[in-house]
Amino acid sequence: xxxxxxxxxxxxxxxxxxxxxxxxxxxxxxxxxxxxxxxxxxxxxxxxxxxxxxxxxxxxxxxxxxxxxxxxxxxxxxxxxxxxxxxxxxxxxxxxxxxxxxxxxxxxxxxxxxxxxxxxxxxxxxxxxxxxxxxxxxxxxxxxxxxxxxxxxxxxxxxxxxxxxxxxxxxxxxxxxxxxxxxxxxxxxxxxxxxxxxxxxxxxxxxxxxxxxxxxxxxxxxxxxxxxxxxxxxxxxxxxxxxxxxxxxxxxxxxxxxxxxxxxxxxxxxxxxxxxxxxxxxxxxxxxxxxxxxxxxxxxxxxxxxxxxxxxxxxxxxxxxxxxxxxxxxxxxxxxxxxxxxxxxxxxxxxxxxxxxxxxxxxxxxxxxxxxxx
Amino acid sequence: xxxxxxxxxxxxxxxxxxxxxxxxxxxxxxxxxxxxxxxxxxxxxxxxxxxxxxxxxxxxxxxxxxxxxxxxxxxxxxxxxxxxxxxxxxxxxxxxxxxxxxxxxxxxxxxxxxxxxxxxxxxxxxxxxxxxxxxxxxxxxxxxxxxxxxxxxxxxxxxxxxxxxxxxxxxxxxxxxxxxxxxxxxxxxxxxxxxxxxxxxxxxxxxxxxxxxxxxxxxxxxxxxxxxxxxxxxxxxxxxxxxxxxxxxxxxxxxxxxxxxxxxxxxxxxxxxxxxxxxxxxxxxxxxxxxxxxxxxxxxxxxxxxxxxxxxxxxxxxxxxxxxxxxxxxxxxxxxxxxxxxxxxxxxxxxxxxxxxxxxxxxxxxxxxxxxxx
Numbered sequence: 001x002x003x004x005x006x007x008x009x010x011x012x013x014x015x016x017x018x019x020x021x022x023x024x025x026x027x028x029x030x031x032x033x034x035x036x037x038x039x040x041x042x043x044x045x046x047x048x049x050x051x052x053x054x055x056x057x058x059x060x061x062x063x064x065x066x067x068x069x070x071x072x073x074x075x076x077x078x079x080x081x082x083x084x085x086x087x088x089x090x091x092x093x094x095x096x097x098x099x100x101x102x103x104x105x106x107x108x109x110x111x112x113x114x115x116x117x118x119x120x121x122x123x124x125x126x127x128x129x130x131x132x133x134x135x136x137x138x139x140x141x142x143x144x145x146x147x148x149x150x151x152x153x154x155x156x157x158x159x160x161x162x163x164x165x166x167x168x169x170x171x172x173x174x175x176x177x178x179x180x181x182x183x184x185x186x187x188x189x190x191x192x193x194x195x196x197x198x199x200x201x202x203x204x205x206x207x208x209x210x211x212x213x214x215x216x217x218x219x220x221x222x223x224x225x226x227x228x229x230x231x232x233x234x235x236x237x238x239x240x241x242x243x244x245x246x247x248x249x250x251x252x253x254x255x256x257x258x259x260x261x262x263x264x265x266x267x268x269x270x271x272x273x274x275x276x277x278x279x280x281x282x283x284x285x286x287x288x289x290x291x292x293x294x295x296x297x298x299x300x301x302x303x304x305x306x307x308x309x310x311x312x313x314x315x316x317x318x319x320x321x322x323x324x325x326x327x328x329x330x331x332x333x334x335x336x337x338x339x340x341x342x343x344x345x346x347x348x349x350x351x352x353x354x355x356x357x358x359x360x361x362x363x364x365x366x367x368x369x370x371x372x373x374x
Numbered sequence: 375x376x377x378x379x380x381x382x383x384x385x386x387x388x389x390x391x392x393x394x395x396x397x398x399x400x401x402x403x404x405x406x407x408x409x410x411x412x413x414x415x416x417x418x419x420x421x422x423x424x425x426x427x428x429x430x431x432x433x434x435x436x437x438x439x440x441x442x443x444x445x446x447x448x449x450x451x452x453x454x455x456x457x458x459x460x461x462x463x464x465x466x467x468x469x470x471x472x473x474x475x476x477x478x479x480x481x482x483x484x485x486x487x488x489x490x491x492x493x494x495x496x497x498x499x500x501x502x503x504x505x506x507x508x509x510x511x512x513x514x515x516x517x518x519x520x521x522x523x524x525x526x527x528x529x530x531x532x533x534x535x536x537x538x539x540x541x542x543x544x545x546x547x548x549x550x551x552x553x554x555x556x557x558x559x560x561x562x563x564x565x566x567x568x569x570x571x572x573x574x575x576x577x578x579x580x581x582x583x584x585x586x587x588x589x590x591x592x593x594x595x596x597x598x599x600x601x602x603x604x605x606x607x608x609x610x611x612x613x614x615x616x617x618x619x620x621x622x623x624x625x626x627x628x629x630x631x632x633x634x635x636x637x638x639x640x641x642x643x644x645x646x647x648x649x650x651x652x653x654x655x656x657x658x659x660x661x662x663x664x665x666x667x668x669x670x671x672x673x674x675x676x677x678x679x680x681x682x683x684x685x686x687x688x689x690x691x692x693x694x695x696x697x698x699x700x701x702x703x704x705x706x707x708x709x710x711x712x713x714x715x716x717x718x719x720x721x722x723x724x725x726x727x728x729x730x731x732x733x734x735x736x737x738x739x740x741x742x743x744x745x746x747x748x
Binding site: 039043045046068069084228313314316321328330332 | 413414415417418419420422442443447450451452456457458459651669670672682686687688689690691693694695697698700701704705712
């Protein structure tokens with residue numbers, strides 16, 4: 001491993017833990033929420049705003065970026081950090097998940113995946129080696145192994161086949177990874193909702209030389225209790241000294257429950273996507289600003305919000321902007337939602353550091369159990 | 375007139391002049407460009423950004439706001455300033471122009487206009503009295519008389535009929551206007567491209583008790599020289615001690631040429647609309663970021679830009695955002711364009727104040743004569 005990637009756990013409470021991942025482009029305070037910057041932009045946000053809300057790292061999507069503008073082009077332009085004006089750490093996914101969900105005419109074999117772009121129908125190939133090359137060209141700080149994520153429910157045989165293929169691809173990814181200053185690589189635990197497969201995957205990956213380990217293939221439609229059970233199954237088999245990243249999760253309640261089970265990193269489109277669809281995360285729960293009951297509501301969205309979007313505009317105004325399909329609706333709600341998520345992460349970090357996470361978790365769950373509007 | 379509206383011309387150069395309109399909500403430095411905030415938002419901009427670029431006043435549209443969210447509702451919520459989080463001066467148009475361009479099933483008579491909403495087909499009536507009431511409910515600081523703006527080309531008889539109707543509506547508007555602290559009202563000169571009608575309109579309005587006078591019905595498709603000739607015709611008949619507002623104009627070159635002819639205030643959707651369609655106003659002229667030639671261009675949009683949108687992002691990145699239809703493309707280009715417009719206004723104000731407007735005008739025209747991309 002490179003010596004400039006380090007993870008220090010400063011405090012634990014039960015399985016929950018808080019700490020710091022240190023990399024040359026900056027520290028990542030854990031538990032961390034990574035806003036999703038799919039196409040080299042966290043949608044409807046200026047990068048400086050994302051930073052000011054407390055994001056230490058953002059995520060970029062290989063699938064989108066390889067198709068447009070292209071990894072080689074980003075490299076020629078000085079890398080993804082300069083391209084999107086975000087000089088802090090960036091994690092990139094491997095492209096595997098989105099090839100399966102977005103691309104047309106996929107063909108998967110031992111070598112990799114051949115597919116057609118959903119944008120222009122052009123033909124592309126992704127293999128573990130090409131995914132590592134793309135992530136390297138982008139300048140990613142935390143690269144993800146190339147994996148196959150099957151959709152649940154799936155047969156045990158299908159889940160097992162994909163898990164074993166992903167393990168072979170993990171080895172190829174690790175081998176193709178170019179260890180340079182400021183670069184790290186994570187493996188991804190697969191195995192669907194099958195405990196034995198998940199444990200086998202976790203153990204195999206723990207023995208490989210990854211900087212961190214992710215749990216993939218969850219939050220793809222299964223009930224929360226299934227997801228939490230899988231995390232409880234997997235975490236004891238992951239090395240305690242390495243960061244644990246739960247991919248694509250989740251609701252505020254998901255984050256709290258997963259932190260309680262030992263997860264250190266998250267990414268999710270939920271706060272940004274919700275913000276583009278009239279939904280706000282607030283200290284009262286989730287509000288649907290499209291709802292007619294807000295048309296005359298002079299109250300701010302969330303007087304406890306750490307950002308101006310929550311405090312300086314009435315619900316009536318936001319309702320008007322949503323109904324009028326104004327861009328500012330998406331700007332303000334996305335801003336508010338990412339502020340809420342980052343405030344939640346900071347709240348969890350502080351609570352763990354001060355030995356009061358159990359209380360924080362109990363109080364937060366009460367809010368999210370109501371979830372009045374939605 | 376109310377005593378808290380004042381206009382002071384501090385310096386002139388030829389017909390060009392610079393000065394200050396003082397109102398309780400703030401000073402308006404002239405020549406002034408008013409960003410358009412149609413539906414209670416300057417599209418794709420946070421209000422604080424609009425302010426920081428140097429806008430002293432924004433425009434709101436009666437037609438849009440009366441239909442959604444409704445003037446009575448805005449009044450209940452504390453007025454348009456609080457609603458859109460813009461505590462500085464606001465000018466509202468009268469609704470007349472957009473009833474003609476946007477509404478369905480219009481019926482115009484001496485009393486006013488009956489029309490159907492383009493949003494939900496609901497039936498509405500606008501008269502001079504109702505327009506004044508709506509503008510009062512919104513809390514507008516500069517209200518515009520209700521007028522009829524005919525589309526050019528039109529017969530002299532039609533232009534004359536509309537001009538005379540607008541004069542009668544001017545008297546009714548002035549009478550219905552409620553003179554309160556922080557409120558002013560402007561009349562609107564009509565008369566199409568007919569010199570005699572324009573002069574008659576200007577003289578009649580100058581004799582009424584308006585705080586300022588606007589020139590309407592221009593920049594509706596006629597060549598620039600026709601517009602400029604009409605301004606030269608009208609301006610000598612407007613009182614020098616009152617602000618002159620040219621409605622809906624224009625390109626940077628239009629602004630410069632109209633300032634040279636004595637205009638003090640402008641509004642136009644051009645910088646904001648262009649920003650939503652991949653176009654940038656820069657110190658090199660107008661750039662079309664959709665153009666493939668920018669795909670690999672690492673240069674900033676405009677290194678002379680007073681705002682981060684122009685300096686901190688490459689043309690290649692903006693090209694990518696435009697092609698990907700990302701919201702950030704509209705956010706950055708609108709920001710850049712309004713920055714350009716406000717910088718242009720500040721440049722004209724400074725040039726007039728320092729007696730070098732003729733030189734400023736000559737050099738600026740050279741840039742806009744090239745206008746490379748578009």
